[in-house]
Amino acid sequence: MCNLSGQNNFFGRRCVWVNGPVIVGAGPSGLAVSACLREQDVPFVVIERSDCIASLWQKHTYNRLKLHLPKKFCQLPRLPFPEEYPEYPTKKQFIAYLENYAQKFDIKPHFNECVQSAKYDEACQLWRVVTVSTTESTRSETEYICQMLVVATGENAEGVVPEIDGLQDFSGEVVHAKDYKSGENYTGKKVLVVGCGNSGMELSLDLSNHNAKPSIVVRSSVIFKLTPSKRSNLFSRKRIPIKTKHLINLFSLQVHILPREIMGKSTFDLAMILMKWLPLWLVDKLLLILTWFILGNTHKYGIKRPSIGPLELKNRHGKTPVLDIGALQKIRSGDITVVPGVKRFKRNSVELVDGETVDIDSVVLATGYRSNVPYWLQESEFFAKNGFPKTPFPSGWKGKNGLYASGFTRRGLAGVSADAIKISQDIAQVWKQDLNNKNRRLLRRCISTF
Incomplete structure (x- = not known):
């Protein structure tokens, strides 16, 4: 039964009718869509599992983090960064910018609500989004009923922790990059x-x-295995059984390392300018030539480049090149040692694929992140099993039945902004034309079926 705001259904679940879209996630993607909708006077509800906006940035990033790209490529719609901010804002500055962004556009998410499921009800032609409170000692569920659903949980909702041979027997500290803050304890x-x-x-x-x-x-040439046992769903905090073993080769990829700046200009900015006039393959060639003059031959330090260029690799596989801010110099000096790959861990050491054994005290898993959409969204036509839209950029922002995806372009904050503008315009057009009248008709039809 479709219940109106504040009513409870037969199972004691509070039901809320949302006269507008439900936006899942209060990170940059959710905030950007919300701000654009606010400007068009479209009502919305934002649901966030954490107790703050941009929880990934606030709770799961290291202290020294700065934006990798110039600020003009990272600002959200309708609000530029403050002029006094440096070209590459710090983590604290970016969080302050996001807090100001939420305040300016009066975005007030429903915090501490984990989405358990979101499913389109064909009979009612509505989305049913079920959440559970994360703050109360007793389980409290809410069901949001809406015509439009914006998935804004992003590409990096959940850290990837592979199962590596012997890692469970390693006696030292093992942390994922999302839990690393500073090297002062090491x-x-x-x-x-x-x-x-x-x-x-x-x-x-x-x-x-x-x-x-x-x-x-x-x-590394090693294939790592994701644990096939029950794995925690970090978004809904449910235990999800994984029925099949997922094999991944996380570290067999070679890597492109580019200087963050070339001749005083952002490498990314330079690439965007060149691509206005030149084909992508030629821009890749020019970038690699300039990089060779600046960084030299990285192969002799144990870092081999892929056979395809950095921009083409990004477009094909979403693999972002490394923008060097000093690590390569540390590798040259020997302060950072490059190793070829892991064969297995032992109690106090690691055996490498070349047979060498290296004593270690701690392990940091910078093994990436993934979408958690498959854990809670009960839909398979628009989203693939990897939690990304099946339709490639730039058309992967809109599905059927009022379903939208924001922040899955693999193009950083610029992609987030582009998604937000398109999504908000599309929603506003529908909402302003006929949404109110359609809501009344659908409610009457749904109620009459019971």
Whole structure:
């Protein structure tokens, strides 16, 4: 039965009718959509599992983090960064910007509500979004009923923790990058960083700056296995049985390392300018030539480049090149050691694929993140099993039956802003034209069936 706001159904679940979209997630994607809808006077409800906006940034990022791209590519719609902010804002500055953004557009999420399920009701032609409170000692459920659902949980909702041979027997500390804050607690320790993306490189640099002794895995031929047992759903906090073994080769990828700036200009900005006039393959060639002059041959340090260029690799597979801010110099000096790959862990050491055994004290898993959409969204036509829209960019923002996806472009905050503008315009058009009248008809039809 379709219940109106504040009513309870037969199961004691509070039911809320939302005269507008429900937005799941109060990170940059959810905030951007909300702000654009606010400007068009479209009502909405934002649901957030944590107790704050942008919880990934506030609770699961390291202290030294800065935006990797210039601020003009990272600002959300309708509000630029303050002029006094540096070209690459710090973590604290970006969080302050987001807090101000939410205040300016009067965005007040429903905090501490984890989505258990979201399903389209064909009979009523409505979305039913069930949440559970995370603050009360007793389980409290709410069902939001709406015509439109915006999935804004993003690409990085859940940290990927692979099962690596022997890791459970390792006696030292093992943390995922999302739980790493600073290298100050690792001074003097031998730390293995598993993963060679931007996070892996920056954590290695941070560890070295705090006088730790980091080694970084930049290549491996080992296939790692995600645990096939029950795995916690970090979004809904349910236990989800994984029926099949998922095999992943997380670290067999070679990596492109580019300077963050070329001749005083952002490498990303330069690439965007060149792509206005030149084909992508040629821009890749030019970037790699310039990178060679600035960084030299990275192969001799154990870092081999992929056979396809950095921009093409990003477009094909979503693999972002590393923008170097000092880690490569530490690798050259020997302060950061590059290792070829992990074969297995032992109690106090790690055996590498080349047969060498290295003593280590701690492990940091910079093994990436993934979408958690498959855990709670009961839909398979628009979203694939990996939690991303099946339709590639730039058309992956809209599904059927009022379903939208924001922040799944693999194009950072610029992609978030582009999604938000398109989604809000589409919702506003529908809502302003006929949503109110359609709501009354659908409610009467749904109620009459019971």
